[in-house]
Amino acid sequence: MIKIENLTKTYHSNGQTVTALNALSLTIDSGMFGLLGPNGAGKTTLMRILAGISLPTHGEVTVDGNNMGTEKGRMAVKASLGYLPQELGMYLELSAYQFVDYMAILKGMNDVTLRRQSVERSLEMVGLTEVSGRKIKGFSGGMKRRVGIAQALVNDPKLLIVDEPTAGLDPEERIRLRNLLVKLASNRIVLLSTHIVEDIGQTCQSMAVLAHGQVIFTGSPADLIHSASGHVWTLVSSSTEKPDHDLTVVSMLHLSEGIQYRLVGQSVDQYPQAQITPPGLEDGYVWLMKDHGHEVDVN
Amino acid sequence: MKKMDSLQYSLKTFRYDQLWLPISFCFLFMIVMLINRRPESYYLLSRVYLGVVIPLVGGVLSAYALLEDPTLELRFASPEPSSRLLLERVGQIFLISAFCAGIMQVFDAFVQVDLSALGNIWHIQLVWLIPSLALMGLGTCLALMGKNSLNGVICVSLIWLIELLLRGWFAQNSIGKYFLLFMGVLIPDSPSLEANQLVLFVFSWLLFSLSCILFNRQERYL
Secondary structure (H helix, E strand, O other): OEEEEEEEEEEEEOOEEEEEEEEEEEEEOOEEEEEEOOOOOOHHHHHHHHOOOOOOOEEEEEEOOEEOOOHHHHHHHHOOEEEEOOOOOOOOOOEHHHHHHHHHHHOOOOOHHHHHHHHHHHHHHOOOHHHOOOEHHHOOHHHHHHHHHHHHHOOOOOEEEEEOOOOOOOHHHHHHHHHHHHHHHHHOEEEEEEOOHHHHHHHOOEEEEEEOOEEEEEEOHHHHHHHOOOOEEEEEEOOOOOOOOOOEEEEEEEEOOEEEEEEEOOOOOOOOOOEEOOOOHHHHHHHHHHHOOOOOOOO | OHHHHHHHHHHHOOOOHHHHHHHHHHHHHHHHHHHHOOHHHHHHHHHHHHHHHHHHHHHHHHHOOOOOOOOHHHHHOOOOOHHHHHHHHHHHHHHHHHHHHHHHHHHHHHOOOOOHHHOOHHHHHHHHHHHHHHHHHHHHHHHHHHOOHHHHHHHHHHHHHHHHHOHHHHHHOOOHHHHOOOHHHHOOOOOOHHHHHHHHHHHHHHHHHHHHHHHHOHHHHO
């Protein structure tokens, strides 16, 4: 279990103090947990603290009882951690097998036979067995991402942290990766950070939304959807002028009778022809952000 | 077995420009010596390569050794101590410097250059070893301090140039003489040479220790 209490993280940038995380508290149990938020919300900072790379400025973070504020605690967590960073750098001259094998060595896997089996297993899990002998420099973006997942899995981690894993993947690869993560979450904590709402909806039982370094929602994706009930409408208009009046246009569709807008907001009193619509997860996210004063800039 | 595998991958992920640069300089000096055909200049060129060029190249390469690693974030998330990566990368550069110094000395023996003015075989090794360690420590430390490899390269090059241009002042100054990087090669018979080498060695050790502490603050480099 991951327990975060009053976590604050500040750093200095260009002579200014920036607060990346502000008195954040969160509890994460086994299974798949989604972390959603706009760019700059503090997701990557939180991931790095949980991976033992960054240190908390204030507050306490424990992972399976290990205090991440101490060197001993961080080392204990790192020994059973799988980590896929947002910006994944690799040794392009190595083959997929060699890269995963090297990462396994760095993770302290000493037994050669066991390590070989683990490398083969993790490459098989991501569907790269056939090309495991090929150099990474010849791989597509999606294949490199899969190598990244394989290295994260090679030590059979208790905690798997994946930061924006589906960025840049084609639809087929995204679905494959999501399914793999769900499968892996059956016996460990999988922490998925993303700004792609759909990825969370398709995979996570529980989630949190971060904005400006604070948690503004925790619950299930269904709870987030439910929170937007009564705040989502569709409006068909022949006018080319977008609806305003504090409404967020989530989507637009050109129809023969005009443009169909999907709107999220407090009320549509100015548009009597608007029809209330069941919300989706994206609507729930937009409504949550609006409700907390973080306007989603999509207009 | 793990150590062998680790070493094997360490070599496979080695950036070969770190090898070609010092070796190119080595061959360049050898070619200049052969073209020159003046045996009296052999000694001068050989000691310049050993005591002046090798340390500069080592310092510059050390500044580039760590922060340019593409897997830095993955390595920081592994239980391997950061200091091990530092020692591994800087150690490779040190071995290359030693290799180049060895090649030059073999070449010197081949063309019958007498390096005995620099002292015995051990003293000759100290001529390149001590300033190399000092500039490698400086390069690593300054790159980490500034969170930028180029900072380290510029600072190392400037310090090297200033010391070279003001070598007379350094040699005469009561404190400066202990920090003159090139005393072993320029004034091998100086009574302050041993103290100078000891000070530079301790200075290098302090710089590497500081580098380890700095590199352990992993989040600074991401």
